[in-house]
Amino acid sequence: MFTGIIEELGEAGPLDWHGDSGVLTVHGPLVAADARHGDSIAVNGVCLTVVSVDGQRFAVDVMKETFDRSSLGTLRPGDPVNLERAATLATRLGGHLVQGHVDGVATVVGRTPGDRWEQVRFSLPTGLDRYVVEKGSIAVDGVSLTVMEVSDGDATAPAPAPAGAAAGGSGTAGWFGVGLIPTTLQLTTLGRKPVGALVNLEVDVIAKYVAKQLDGARSVGGVRP
Structure with a gap:
């Protein structure tokens, strides 16, 4: 579990492919300082497991x-x-x-x-729009942000996602906007992402659980739409 507060702006190293999987090396002096085999580190918002540490670098599968x-x-x-x-108690x-x-x-799509x-x-990838609300939380490349605005209109630039990348489905269901303070602009990748760049999204897990429960209740007639 993480909090979406970025600790360090690291640097990607080589990605050693092994068929359809790979081992990614990352340079990050702060997070590597106390990293151990089996620890969890979020890289651009993706929870990955450390397999080795070498000085200021660590590798993940x-x-x-x-x-x-x-x-x-x-x-x-x-x-x-x-x-x-990963967060501690x-x-x-x-x-x-x-x-x-x-x-x-x-x-x-715009700055x-x-x-x-x-x-x-x-x-906003199709299928994820139901979990994104104004003043709600969303993680973008692992950065915890507050949603300022949401629109169901067409995004100004379609998302050229890799094959299978958009878990919510292909295409877009509109867009959402956030405000980035100076600290976020300076200390995370979001300060330098140009229009057209790809980012990882994680919607609020609580919203996903609530939506699933409501969908289940509707299917048995327990909740009126």
Whole structure:
């Protein structure tokens, strides 16, 4: 479990492919300092398990399912990545409950800079729109953000997601917007993602459970639409 508060802006290293899976090496002095085999670290919002540590670098296994549902397969050596170690019982919950289980891949569709902050809009993959509400929480590349606005209109730029990447289905169901403060712009990848760039989305897990329960109740006539 994570909180969506990025601890370090790391750097992707080589991705060693083994058939349809691979081993990704990441440079991150802070998170690697106390990392051990079996620890969980979120890389751009994806929960991954450490398999080895070498000084300021750590390596993680990435399975086919993860490549299919996230943007990790598009990383190149030198690309910046958001890093967060798993939360402990003593961790401050500064963001929201984040599992590191990506629900879909979206695209940056617009950026509007302000004096010190910036408004950024992302496409919303079909099927995920029901879980995104104004003032609700969402994790974008592992960053806990508050939704400022949601629209069911067409996104201004379709999401060129990798095959199978958008778990919510192909196409988009509109877009949502967030506001990025100076700290987020400076210390995470979101400050440098151009229009057209891919990002990993994780919607609020509580919203998913509530929706499933309501769907089940409706199917047996317990709840009126």
